Amino acid sequence: MPEFVTIWINGSAVRVPAGTPVSIAVLMAGHSEFRRSVSGEPRGPLCGMGICMECRVQIDNQAHCRSCQILCQEGMTVRTHD
Amino acid sequence: MLGHSKMTTAGFDVAIVGAGVVGAACALECARAGLRVIVLDRDPIGGGTTGAGMGHLVVMDDSEAQFALTRFSCSLWNERGVELPPEVEYQKCGTIWVAADEVEMAEVHRKQDFYSSRGVAVEVLDYRQLAEAEPNLREGLVGGLLVRDDSVLYPPCATRFLIEKAQQQGAVLRLNSTVASLGSHGPVLSDGSVVSAGITVNAAGISSPQLVAGIEVQPRKGHLLITDRYPGFLNHQVVELGYLKRAHSVTSDSVAFNVQPRKNGQILIGSSRQYGNREKGIDALLLRQMIRQATEYMPELKNLSTIRAWTGFRPATRDNLPFIGPHPNNENICLATGHEGLGITTSLATAELLVDQLLKRPSKIPYEPYLPGRSGERRADA
Amino acid sequence: MIEQRYRTDILVVGAGPAGVAAAFRAAESGARVLVVDDNPQCGGQIWRADSKKALDKDATKWLDRIRDSSVKFLGGLKVFDRPEPGVMRAEGFDQVVACRFEKLILATGARERFLPFPGWTLPNVTGSGGLQALVKAGLPIEGKRIVVAGSGPLLLAVAGYLKERGAKIQIIAEQTRRFDLVKLGLRLLKCPKKLQQAFDLKMKLQGIPYLTNCWPVSASGRNAVESVTLQQGPKEWAVSCDYLACGFHLLPNTELAELLGCRIEKGSVWVDEFQETSVQGLYCVGESCGVGGLELALVEGEVAGWAATNLKEKARERFSERRKWRGFAAGLNRAFELRRELKKLPTPETFICRCEDVPFSRLQSEHSWRSAKLQTRCGMGPCQGRVCGPATEFLFGWKTESVRPPVFPVRLGSFVPSSAGDAPAES
Numbered sequence: 001m002p003e004f005v006t007i008w009i010n011g012s013a014v015r016v017p018a019g020t021p022v023s024i025a026v027l028m029a030g031h032s033e034f035r036r037s038v039s040g041e042p043r044g045p046l047c048g049m050g051i052c053m054e055c056r057v058q059i060d061n062q063a064h065c066r067s068c069q070i071l072c073q074e075g076m077t078v079r080t081h082d
Numbered sequence: 083m084l085g086h087s088k089m090t091t092a093g094f095d096v097a098i099v100g101a102g103v104v105g106a107a108c109a110l111e112c113a114r115a116g117l118r119v120i121v122l123d124r125d126p127i128g129g130g131t132t133g134a135g136m137g138h139l140v141v142m143d144d145s146e147a148q149f150a151l152t153r154f155s156c157s158l159w160n161e162r163g164v165e166l167p168p169e170v171e172y173q174k175c176g177t178i179w180v181a182a183d184e185v186e187m188a189e190v191h192r193k194q195d196f197y198s199s200r201g202v203a204v205e206v207l208d209y210r211q212l213a214e215a216e217p218n219l220r221e222g223l224v225g226g227l228l229v230r231d232d233s234v235l236y237p238p239c240a241t242r243f244l245i246e247k248a249q250q251q252g253a254v255l256r257l258n259s260t261v262a263s264l265g266s267h268g269p270v271l272s273d274g275s276v277v278s279a280g281i282t283v284n285a286a287g288i289s290s291p292q293l294v295a296g297i298e299v300q301p302r303k304g305h306l307l308i309t310d311r312y313p314g315f316l317n318h319q320v321v322e323l324g325y326l327k328r329a330h331s332v333t334s335d336s337v338a339f340n341v342q343p344r345k346n347g348q349i350l351i352g353s354s355r356q357y358g359n360r361e362k363g364i365d366a367l368l369l370r371q372m373i374r375q376a377t378e379y380m381p382e383l384k385n386l387s388t389i390r391a392w393t394g395f396r397p398a399t400r401d402n403l404p405f406i407g408p409h410p411n412n413e414n415i416c417l418a419t420g421h422e423g424l425g426i427t428t429s430l431a432t433a434e435l436l437v438d439q440l441l442k443r444p445s446k447i448p449y450e451p452y453l454p455g456r457s458g459e460r461r462a463d464a
Numbered sequence: 465m466i467e468q469r470y471r472t473d474i475l476v477v478g479a480g481p482a483g484v485a486a487a488f489r490a491a492e493s494g495a496r497v498l499v500v501d502d503n504p505q506c507g508g509q510i511w512r513a514d515s516k517k518a519l520d521k522d523a524t525k526w527l528d529r530i531r532d533s534s535v536k537f538l539g540g541l542k543v544f545d546r547p548e549p550g551v552m553r554a555e556g557f558d559q560v561v562a563c564r565f566e567k568l569i570l571a572t573g574a575r576e577r578f579l580p581f582p583g584w585t586l587p588n589v590t591g592s593g594g595l596q597a598l599v600k601a602g603l604p605i606e607g608k609r610i611v612v613a614g615s616g617p618l619l620l621a622v623a624g625y626l627k628e629r630g631a632k633i634q635i636i637a638e639q640t641r642r643f644d645l646v647k648l649g650l651r652l653l654k655c656p657k658k659l660q661q662a663f664d665l666k667m668k669l670q671g672i673p674y675l676t677n678c679w680p681v682s683a684s685g686r687n688a689v690e691s692v693t694l695q696q697g698p699k700e701w702a703v704s705c706d707y708l709a710c711g712f713h714l715l716p717n718t719e720l721a722e723l724l725g726c727r728i729e730k731g732s733v734w735v736d737e738f739q740e741t742s743v744q745g746l747y748c749v750g751e752s753c754g755v756g757g758l759e760l761a762l763v764e765g766e767v768a769g770w771a772a773t774n775l776k777e778k779a780r781e782r783f784s785e786r787r788k789w790r791g792f793a794a795g796l797n798r799a800f801e802l803r804r805e806l807k808k809l810p811t812p813e814t815f816i817c818r819c820e821d822v823p824f825s826r827l828q829s830e831h832s833w834r835s836a837k838l839q840t841r842c843g844m845g846p847c848q849g850r851v852c853g854p855a856t857e858f859l860f861g862w863k864t865e866s867v868r869p870p871v872f873p874v875r876l877g878s879f880v881p882s883s884a885g886d887a888p889a890e891s
Contacts, residue, residue, distance in 0.1 A: 047594045048598045068601075307876070
């Protein structure tokens with residue numbers, strides 16, 4: 001297993017240790033706002049354990065993925081504001 | 083029916099049992115006509131069949147009587163559309179009936195003749211136009227029929243809107259009230275008290291046969307699923323044409339491809355029909371059949387995040403027409419029930435036809451086909 | 465999507481301490497044991513793998529035991545449906561799995577209770593355990609100013625952990641009264657292990673104000689939280705911060721048990737003396753049958769693991785220890801009961817349902833969870849009411865409804881995976 005993987009967040013490359021959840025990569029890339037709520041509020045992770053669904057992002061073209069429960073894989077493309 | 087001798091002074095002119103969409107529409111129509119009306123329900127507004135349904139306002143062509151009622155009612159909804167508040171999520175998205183083969187395409191043309199000769203705006207789509215209208219449909223479909231003026235709404239909020247309008251015009255709403263039976267002076271509650279009323283309207287949907295003898299309304303179970311929000315994924319209510327063949331088979335369970343775009347981008351996925359199943363739980367096997375049918379027509383649905391599945395029971399009659407009018411054996415009781423899967427669509431017309439009969443007003447369409455005592459409805463041995 | 469199929473004697477859902485202990489004891493008798501968890505790794509929340517720090521002795525012992533045993537672990541899978549009796553189906557990011565089992569042990573753990581107050585939806589307002597989970601997973605926290613608030617022993621553990629990782633803990637705000645904590649403290653005296661833990665924590669947290677009778681009344685900030693206003697008695701003041709880590713004790717995750725028809729009592733899964741639920745052959749252990757902490761979870765797991773493999777005498781040997789920890793848990797839960805004053809936190813505009821953005825004012829006219837759902841969409845979003853359900857239960861006394869599949873949102877296709885053919889891949 002490689003020590004680091006590179007994923008793409010909103011078009012920018014982000015290098016993180018292997019085994020890092022997508023949510024952490026998004027936070028480390030400087031996005032505290034993961035999505036907008038249905039009325040337009042900024043939102044980010046709340047529960048950190050896959051319950052609250054606030055950390056949803058688009059991963060590899062799949063919308064509404066819980067970023068805190070999915071680990072970064074080499075070449076993954078992530079979009080915030082899913 | 084509602085001769086002045088029958089008007090009670092102490093109580094209400096009309097007591098409606100059931101705060102679903104049909105009861106709500108009836109309450110508003112009664113209140114508009116100046117009748118003193120009360121609505122009773124043991125559950126929240128729209129908590130029965132109304133809350134479980136799709137909210138598709140659709141002109142149907144199974145029979146002339148069904149067409150007349152659905153068309154009249156859709157025109158009433160379209161008139162009201164402008165005044166519905168945003169939470170009702172009224173949207174004139176149209177219906178597309180999809181043909182998968184040449185036989186079903188022939189049905190498209192038959193429907194086109196039927197609708198257009200009766201003044202309903204329809205448009206035949208070839209396979210290319212169909213793909214353009216709904217890019218997520220699978221390839222290889224033959225075409226479809228677009229019924230432009232069909233629409234969708236969110237039934238629980240539509241029902242509350244109707245009730246609140248009725249209340250503004252003097253109607254009384256009493257929830258958490260379980261009606262035990264229908265007496266000659268009005269509904270009898272489970273605590274033994276009587277709500278005094280000249281006429282009692284049984285709009286209790288699947289519970290209506292428990293309140294009064296002599297009517298046959300069977301629960302017909304259905305399943306639905308709803309997805310997360312995917313704006314732009316689906317543009318119309320899309321229904322397969324195999325639907326009609328299967329939907330009315332009384333003997334066996336059936337599923338059909340029937341999807342609806344919600345205004346917020348969520349997608350409702352149906353549908354199923356089961357007779358004789360009174361279990362509220364999800365039927366895992368049928369749910370899977372329903373999903374397979376849906377993903378067969380629209381493969382990309384497979385990748386959409388599904389939030390919820392649920393079941394509901396439609397109040398079905400033997401001839402697929404509702405009961406609207408006086409009970410054949412009890413002139414103090416009226417029926418407004420048995421709307422099967424078309425209660426949302428036909429609620430407004432039902433209310434008008436009911437109040438027309440109560441007040442002996444001329445009606446805009448004939449009400450005879452929906453009278454509870456109609457021939458052909460009751461069993462030969464009953 | 466192709467469904468991967470497994471067949472096992474005992475299926476354990478949840479790989480926290482309770483699930484790990486259950487799996488290990490069940491495997492002792494030679495039974496085939498499969499453990500699935502939503503998290504990618506074994507350990508649950510409390511033993512969540514830490515990117516920077518080694519786990520403690522207890523955690524290492526149990527996780528080593530599992531690794532060296534015959535127990536098979538599958539991570540990153542959320543169990544969402546029971547397609548037929550004796551089979552559970554789970555979805556992963558790129559797979560669907562079906563597990564056929566003889567007996568099932570649920571160890572679905574607990575989640576934090578969140579209470580709504582103005583500003584609680586801002587980014588960087590997280591759960592207390594929520595922030596800890598993010599930091600364990602690699603979120604850098606050095607030098608960040610953090611307010612830890614809410615209720616429960618977790619607040620202290622989280623504050624201690626974050627401090628160790630270089631965060632600047634501004635304050636710990638605990639809603640309960642000092643009196644209730646003193647009562648709890650007296651119980652600790654009878655429990656040397658807990659007393660030692662409390663003492664260690666106290667040393668770690670030296671210099672950090674720990675205020676009781678204190679809670680956040682609002683959080684504010686432009687794009688993320690910048691400041692939180694705390695209240696203690698008549699006093700109200702603002703504290704600037706980079707994170708507000710706020711959770712009000714824990715709630716059992718009972719959804720899967722409810723789906724399977726288990727009796728629920730006072731918010732927890734009911735179990736008999738062998739941890740068997742009201743459904744035969746279905747066991748429940750750890751926080752999902754009552755919040756009780758690590759030690760209780762381990763004992764309950766062992767009892768169920770043995771009981772499910774017919775080693776009831778061995779299970780019995782643990783009853784007295786379990787009794788002790790249950791007594792301790794009861795005292796703990798009493799000490800951190802929610803204050804009625806917290807019901808006044810939301811303003812009319814405060815969103816109670818974060819998925820559908822339903823404000824407090826729209827819920828005040830509703831009379832039940834069902835009518836609120838139907839009329840306002842409260843609880844109808846993708847968290848399926850896991851956050852707002854307990855909040856409305858506290859605020860309005862509403863009881864939530866029955867659970868139906870999917871227990872978590874899943875791709876529609878996961879309900880209808882294609883089978884791998886006549887020779888299913890079984891393990």
